[in-house]
Amino acid sequence: MLKSKSIVRAYLLAVVCCLIGLSEGGTLVYAEGGGSSYNYSVWGDTVAAPSAYEAKLLLNGISLGVGAFNNPSDLHVTADNEIYVLDSGNNRIVVLDRQFQKTAIIDSFEHDGQSDTFLNPQGIFVTEQKHVLIADTGNKRVVHLDQNHKLVKIVDKPQSDLLRESFDFQPVRVVMDKAQRVYVMAVGVFDGLMEFSAEGAFTSFIGANRVMVDPVELFWKKLSTKAQRSQMIMFTPTEFTNLDINDEGFIYATSGEWGDNIRKLNAQGSDILRRTGYFNPQGDIRYTSASGPSRLIDIDVTDSEIYSVLDSKRGRIFTYNGDGHFMYVFGGLGNQLGKFNSPVAIERVGDDFLVLDKAFGEITVFQTTEYGRTLNEAVRSYYRGEEEKAFHLYEQTINMNANLDFAYSGIGKSILRQGDYEEAMRYFKQSLDQGNYSKAFLLYRKQVLREHFGTIMTVVIGLVAVFLLVRIYRRMLNRKRGVSVE
Template sequence: MGILSLLLAVIILAGTLWPAGAWAFTPYDTNYKDSFDRLVWTQSAYNPVGVLGREIYIPDPKDPSKQVFSPLVQPKDLFIDDNDQIYIADTGNSRIVQLDEKGNLVRILDVKESPLKKPEGIFIDGKGDIYVADTGNKRVVRLDSNGKLIKEFKRPDSKFLPESFKYDPIKLVVDKRGFLYIATLGGYQGLLQLDPDGNFQSFFGANKTDFSVMDAFKRVVYTREMYLREISKLPGSVASVTIDKSGLIYTVTKEVERGQIKKLNIAGKDLLATKDEFSDSVVNRVFGEMRFPPKDKTKPQLNDLTVDRNGNITAIDSTLKYVNQYDGNGNLLFFWGGDASASSTKLGVVKTPSAIASNSKNELFILDEENNAVQEFRLSEFGALVHKANALTQDGRYEDSEKYWQEVLRLNAFYTPAVLGLAKAAYKKGEYVKAEELFKEAGFVQGYSDAFWQVRLQWFQKNFGLLMNVIVIGGLLIYLFNRFTRKSEWRRRWRERPRSRVPLVVQLKHVFYIMKHPIDGFTAIRYESKGSMASSMIILFFAMVSFGVMRAATDFTFNPSIVLDVNLITVFLQFLIVLIGWVVSNYLISTIYRGEGRFRDVLYGSSYAMFPFIIVGLPLTLISNGMTLSEGSIYNFLENGLYIWVILLLFWKVQAMQNYSVGETGMNIFLSLVTMTILGVLIFITFGLSNELKDFFYSVYQEVTIR
């Protein structure tokens, strides 16, 4: 009994001395997705440590000496000021609730001289003034630090503001100049920018309308009246906005597929869509993560975001309930989320996330609209380590970040940002071979290309003299050899040697004639028997092998998927299926479209047309391993030229073998492609029905055997 008492005392003492949150349970999985969209499980980045805002008591209106419970009702927004004071837009109660950093009630702001009505947004500036998006009253109010009304911003009176614009403020921020940036309900024009006096300045940070191929088709084909009857296609409206300590404005939008999060400078330029540190290309990022696509095909819908003191962006997803965290450049760090069961409530699982904020300690606070409370999350040891390493990397202190990234990699060998951080550190130190390997492992093409450039440059600097000597001496030897053997007997006999008359050899050599004279060459296959099954199959076999080599051996710079396992059997099957589909479809169309070619002519000609894969594809694969992205235009020119050459050969094959005009050839190819598509759909349906039929007969068999 004495031992049990002692043990219980030790446990209680340890519980009092152990850091808060150390025993926190995380009822969710934390993940990361690498450059190849592979899902990686990681240690928890944040641990849930508590719930705030549930114990709100106010004086009883009937008896001020008593306290009555006054819970939050459908709260919509959350803001944490520089002193870590927590402000909640308690929409259902038409008030602002202020809590201290520990969650204790400080005061209730309801602006008695001009009562609030369903406020949905809150912002505190550096002076302590309080700005409220008073949605129900269609205004923004400015209060001083004591909660006294200073000014209200109603709908601006400006000729530049469309009459159709609805002024329903839902979120807002204020910059250091006192300019207001207001997100309005359904405001597809962007943020409404007002000066400190409430005058309209402009719309800021608007999204662009997606313009699809179908939209372009409608614009060309439809009359003006038909086009005007179409439902207007508008850009997504900004759902929320925040601002960082540097004055950069961040917006989040639900109804767009790309660029859901924007980081805007004073000119309205999105810094997340600019060049990466090592990249020359401009990319439009996609934000909002998911582990696996839901069965109902629900897509992420980001509805609020916060920026911590390190510049990391954390956004909440109102649909899938995930929390997504990115660094200041928009690169994914973590995302996490648990099963928000309707029948239970768990610490750490937010049922209806409506707002998110962070304090000076980089802790996260997520407002749960359904549970009417705020959940607090604290960085774990792993999360803090990643933040420390990433902050050094973002500041360009790559060598200082190396030891931290090494520790992160020790804790999780599959966490790609650690590999990328070590790659940048190696590049900075001049360890280009190591950097090249690490960039490839991380799937970062530009960094890999830059490191390889340096490796190649060092090799040329080291071996340039030897290389030039070999070239000069080799050229001189060839010149001397030709000069002194030009009139020799054995050279004469070689030039006059009898040419091979073996049919297969002649047919294989005919492919070179086709490369120079395609129409005459394909005509010779049709009428002069210059092609055969054996020669066609040989060319087709080597073309298929060349295609497989291109897919599997092209350098990582131009073929990032090489990092993943390339299944050559799948590649070969894809090549053969497309070719067989083409041959069958083209023959069928030619038969009913006044064509003269036989099935074997179509097969032989199509096989010969694949020859560029051999004479261009293999050399291109070889030289790609010595090229960087700086020579990407050369590589793309050669690769595109290869496919254009194959297409032209197929065009000339149809024209020559079917005896078509140019217009008839084009129509034949178009109908052949349509037929290929129809055959593919029919085969897919057939296999699907076959599986259903098999399951049906199996079910019948089970019924019979059971009875």
């Protein structure tokens, strides 16, 4: 009894130590100062990885022939690869084609018969029909222009019982879905994204961030006096830092806090992001207590549920597949090509990446390496149901990077879809994918039972028949001996 009490005390002490450790800053080294390309093993160790992207080109306003950019804050790329650069300090939008040639500059529009301009705009979104929405932050409004850059409507300070009278509407990011509902991220709004109808009327908040509670501070709050509690930090939800929307209308959003700092919101505002990778998507999972976790400030969603996030703290771009597996990372802070000073936005042009640096007023163009192209296509092939192609592409990625553990799981999934459950189990075991291993095992067991059902039933019936014959024989033998049988 004494021994069991000691064990309980030891467990309680360990839990308290863990909680204190978490509150004091978290994990240790993540290979800080190492190369810009790496991955994480199943065990959370930093392992070497080939570069998936390489910086190839540096663009600025002067080289583009539009004059120097001044604190640009956002990018948007349309489906036909037209590029919109929000040059905030110059209160304009520069439009480029796929070859980075200027096609238009939007710096004003007609409003009530007069020329109107922007003031320190911070966010831009372009629809499939080339309608342009601008979060005109300085003017405290969202401006909606059509494909000819003519005014459609202006969304300004909403009137609602859900908002306090002193609410100051400062939109900084905006997206629109196919039903023409507008979603706005605004300064100081902790209740989630602001949803507006197609007519511009405020309807509700969606996707409020969960409150992040420090367990140690919560413990002390329970023990403290009322006066002490008044001096402590209030538990309030965190603001979103950016958002994007995919072709299906799901909103992907980032927040600056560590934890579930990437979310995928459905129409009801519920988070449906899949987190079935070895670690939750969140940027770096290993870091020093001095530097702290990643601060995600932008997100870009491409086809096949692949999405990328930008970490402003270390200037890195992390990419994940739809299940939440970490695919690759590139970028960093510095002065050479491929590094940034103050990265603020990322976008894809095809498979190339554009990264906007606010301080330098530059756009860095990254292109895929053979490894990056192969891995991207492997994920896309599996998503499209092309199992055979995905299998071969994942094998190629493993040949280039044996440390990419989730590729073994990808091969297993491809084989699983083809019905080779026993072989799939082998790959799932190698990648320590317990969930899919169990699934493959159950299917393999059913397959074995189905294939050998006749043999199994023959054996069972034969054993039952032998058992009955033995019993009958023993009874007959006992009768001959005169032994009574009950």
